[in-house]
Amino acid sequence: MTFKNPCQFKYQTSISQAAQQSGVNTANKRGSKAILLVSALSALLLSGCQSTTTTDLMGGTPYQTSTRPTDNRNLDKQEIARVRTSLAAQYIRKNELDTAQRQLEKAFAADSRYAPAYDMMGVLLQQEGSRLNLEKADQYFKKAITLDKDFDQAHNNYGVYLSQMKRYKEAAAQFEIAGSALGYEGRIGALENLGRTYLQLNDHPAAAKAFLRALDGNRNSVIAHIELVDLLLEQQRVQQAQRLYDETLMLVQGQGISPRLLLQGIKLAAAQNNIATRQQLAQQLLSAYPLSDEAKQLKTWLNNPEAPWK
Numbered sequence: 001m002t003f004k005n006p007c008q009f010k011y012q013t014s015i016s017q018a019a020q021q022s023g024v025n026t027a028n029k030r031g032s033k034a035i036l037l038v039s040a041l042s043a044l045l046l047s048g049c050q051s052t053t054t055t056d057l058m059g060g061t062p063y064q065t066s067t068r069p070t071d072n073r074n075l076d077k078q079e080i081a082r083v084r085t086s087l088a089a090q091y092i093r094k095n096e097l098d099t100a101q102r103q104l105e106k107a108f109a110a111d112s113r114y115a116p117a118y119d120m121m122g123v124l125l126q127q128e129g130s131r132l133n134l135e136k137a138d139q140y141f142k143k144a145i146t147l148d149k150d151f152d153q154a155h156n157n158y159g160v161y162l163s164q165m166k167r168y169k170e171a172a173a174q175f176e177i178a179g180s181a182l183g184y185e186g187r188i189g190a191l192e193n194l195g196r197t198y199l200q201l202n203d204h205p206a207a208a209k210a211f212l213r214a215l216d217g218n219r220n221s222v223i224a225h226i227e228l229v230d231l232l233l234e235q236q237r238v239q240q241a242q243r244l245y246d247e248t249l250m251l252v253q254g255q256g257i258s259p260r261l262l263l264q265g266i267k268l269a270a271a272q273n274n275i276a277t278r279q280q281l282a283q284q285l286l287s288a289y290p291l292s293d294e295a296k297q298l299k300t301w302l303n304n305p306e307a308p309w310k
Contacts, residue, residue, distance in 0.1 A: 081111035085120050092124055100124050119144035119154040126161050137161055152177070152184040156193065163197055172197045179213065188214050192223045204231055222251050229264050238271045259285055259294035266298060267309060 084107035091100035101124060107117040122140035125133040141158035144151055159174035175197060178190035195210035208231045214224040225248040232241035245264055252261070262285040269278035282298055289295050301309060 077111045078114060081107040081114035081117055084110065085114070085117045088117075088120050088124070092120070092127060095127075097124055097128055113147055115144045115148035115151050115154065118147065119151065119157055122161065123157055126164065134165070138165075150181075152181040152190075153186060155181075156186055156190045159190070159193055159197070163193070163200070166200075168197050168200045172201065179210070188218045188221055191217065192221060192227075195224065195227055199227070204234065207231065220251055222248060225251065226260065226264070233264070233267055233271070236271075238268065242268050242272070257284075259289040259292040262289070263294040263298060270305075 084103045088100040088103040088107070091097070091103060101121075104117055104121050104124065107114060111117075118140045122137040122144065125137035125140065138161065141154060141161055144154040145158065148154070155174045156178040159171045159178065162168070162171035162174060172194060175190050175194035178184065179187055179194050181187055181190075184190075191210050191214035195207045195214065198204070198207035198210060208228065211221075211224040211228050211231070214221045215228070225244050229241050229244050229248065232238075232244065245261075245268055248261065249257070252258075262281050265281045266278050266285065269275075269281060282302070285292075285298055286295055297309065301307065
């Protein structure tokens with residue numbers, strides 16, 4: 001089970017856009033040294049990567065990065081913190097965690113109340129993954145949310161962290177906040193995360209509701225399609241599952257078909273007594289993904305077709 005963030009994560013902030021924005025507030029001229037530093041950092045950003053999306057800590061793309069201003073306390077200091085946090089996001093994406101840590105410490109030195117820097121430090125510590133740093137990450141996520149309770153990306157990222165720590169009820173509460181924030185770019189991903197969290201809690205009705213909300217917001221959500229196909233099959237609502245499955249195949253057209261989709265197709269064919277399609281997909285699954293969990297499930301079922309799928 002993987003969780004998305006805008007690093008998961010389709011939650012991304014454009015680094016080039018962040019750099020362009022950094023030039024706006026420097027016109028306030030609150031000190032030539034701060035202005036020169038921001039200009040230099042902005043130039044460095046422009047030469048870097050174009051996305052702050054990072055590799056999902058649990059196999060997907062889970063956490064989101066944000067460098068938005070939080071208020072108008074001191075725009076020069078806040079701008080320095082923002083750009084330092086953007087740089088840290090780039091280094092995290094490249095797994096240069098020590099360098100990212102140094103950038104975030106400079107962000108804190110510039111503005112100790114800049115919420116995105118605390119959120120990013122939580123992401124960094126989570127990615128490093130040692131027991132001690134995982135424990136520390138919790139406090140950084142909490143600090144980000146305390147500083148800015150409407151920081152939706154921090155709620156999503158904290159939910160991803162809580163899911164990794166198997167604190168699923170707490171994670172669901174965070175994903176619900178992010179998933180209910182209309183206008184938030186990562187809202188659909190948060191709802192997908194919410195559905196997957198309810199699956200971990202074995203609350204399938206709540207999971208289905210979350211995935212349906214994701215589809216309402218974005219009919220092209222592949223994750224919601226795939227998860228709902230399985231949930232509908234569990235309820236023996238085969239025709240509805242087949243329609244969603246057909247939609248899913250259209251969405252992933254040209255990307256190759258995953259072992260999970262192949263197994264779903266086999267289940268649907270078996271439920272509708274479509275022997276030719278079932279055999280064709282079974283051969284494709286066993287040939288292309290012989291060591292996958294889906295292939296193992298298929299072999300178990302072929303040895304005992306009367307048994308329920310597991």
